[in-house]
Amino acid sequence: MKIDKKLIKELSEYLEEFNLTEIEFTEKDTKIKVSKNNVSINNQLTSGNRNIAAPKDNANQINNNNSGKEITSPIIGTAYHAPEPGAKKFVEVGKKIKKGDTVMIVEAMKTMNHVPSTDNGVVKEICVDDGNPVEFGQTLIILE
Template sequence: MKIDKKIIKELSDYLDEFNLTELEYTEKDTKIKVSKNNISINNQTNQTLSKEISSNKNLESQNNISGIEVTSPIIGTAYHAPEPGAKKFVEVGKKIKKGDTVMIVEAMKTMNHVPSSSDGIVKQILVADGQPVEFGQTLIILE
C-alpha cells in the first residue's frame, strides 16, 4: 500500500487550522487517522485555567454549592461576545432567561449560539474567552 503524504500533510494542516487534536478521513477502503498532542504556550495557559476551574469545582463540592449547568452542545472554541471588544453575552450576577445566548462556540468557522437551558442568575463562568471546549463541557452555572 502506498501512503499519500500529501493527504496526511493536508489533514495535519486542518488540525492546526481548526484547533483539533484528532481527525479521521475515510475514502473507499482507505482510512487515515491523524492526531497530535498539542503543547504550546496557549495550551499551557488553558491547562492553567483548567487547573483553576478544577480548584473552583473542588471548592464548590466542599461548600455544597450547586446550580444549573449550561453545557456546550459541540466541540469548538468558546467566545463570550459576538465579536472582539463587544459587550459580553453574560456576566456573573446577570439574570438571564431560558433561550438567551450565553456564549458562542465556533466550530469550523461557523458561529453557534449556545442558549441558556433555563432561567436563572449567572453564578459562575467556567471557561475563558477563546478557550477550546468539548461536547458536554459545562460553560456556566446558574442559580
Template sequence: MKIDKNLIKELSEYLDEFKLTEIEFTDKDTKIKVSKNNVSINNQATPNVQNSSVVREDPVEQNKSTSGIQVTSPIIGTAYHAPEPGAKKFVEIGKKIKKGDTVMIVEAMKTMNHVPSTADGVVKEICVEDGQPVEFGQTIIILE
C-alpha cells in the same frame, strides 16, 4: 514514514495544558491522534504517572460550588463571551437571563455556534475564560 516524536510530545503537552482528553493533527497524508485515558484512582497499586493529573488539580477548582443549573457546551471548540472582540459580553455574573438567551459562542471549524440557556435564572458563575477550549458536555455557566 518517519514518526515525528517531537510533534507527538507537543500534542501530549497540549492535552494537559488545555485539559483535553484527545487531540488530532492532520498534515497532507499524515494523521496523528493523541488521547489519554481517564483512570479511576481507587487502587493503591496505580503508578504515580497516573496520579500526576490528580496532583496538578487546582484546589480552588475543587472547592467551587456546582449547585445550580448547569449550562454545558453542546460541542468541542473554543468558547467566546462576546460576538466579537471588544463587544459587550452575552452574560455577566448576577445578570438575569431567560431560557433560549445566548450565553456564549462556541467556535468549531470556523463556525460560530450560539449556545442558548437551558433555563431561566441568574448567572451564578462563568466557568470558562474567553477564548478557552471547551469539551462536549463541559459546564460553561451555572445559574441560580
C-alpha cells in the same frame, strides 16, 4: 522502544493548560496519546501493537461539586463571550437570564454556534475564559 518521558510530561501539561480531555502526538511510526484518565504509547513497528497504559496522577484534576444549573457546550470548539471582539459580553456574573438567551458562542469549523440558556436563573459562575477551547458537554456557565 524508549519512552520519551519529557514528551509525555509536556503533553500532560497541555491537557491542563488548554483544558483538554485528550491529546495525541504522532511522529513516524510512534503515536503517543495522553488523556485525563490514562497515557498510552503505540509503536506500529513492533510485532503486534504494544500498548502501555498507566494511570495519570489525579492530583491536578479539580473536583467540581457545583451547586446550581449547569449550561454545557453542545459541541467541541472555541468559546467566545461576545458576538465580536470588543462587543458587550452576552452574560456577566450576577446577570439574570431567561431560558433561550444566548450565553456564549462556540465556534467550530468557522461556524459561530450560539449557545442558548437551558434554564432561567442568575449567572453564578462563568467556567470558560473567552477564546479558550471547549469540549462537548463541558460546563460553560453555572446558574443559581
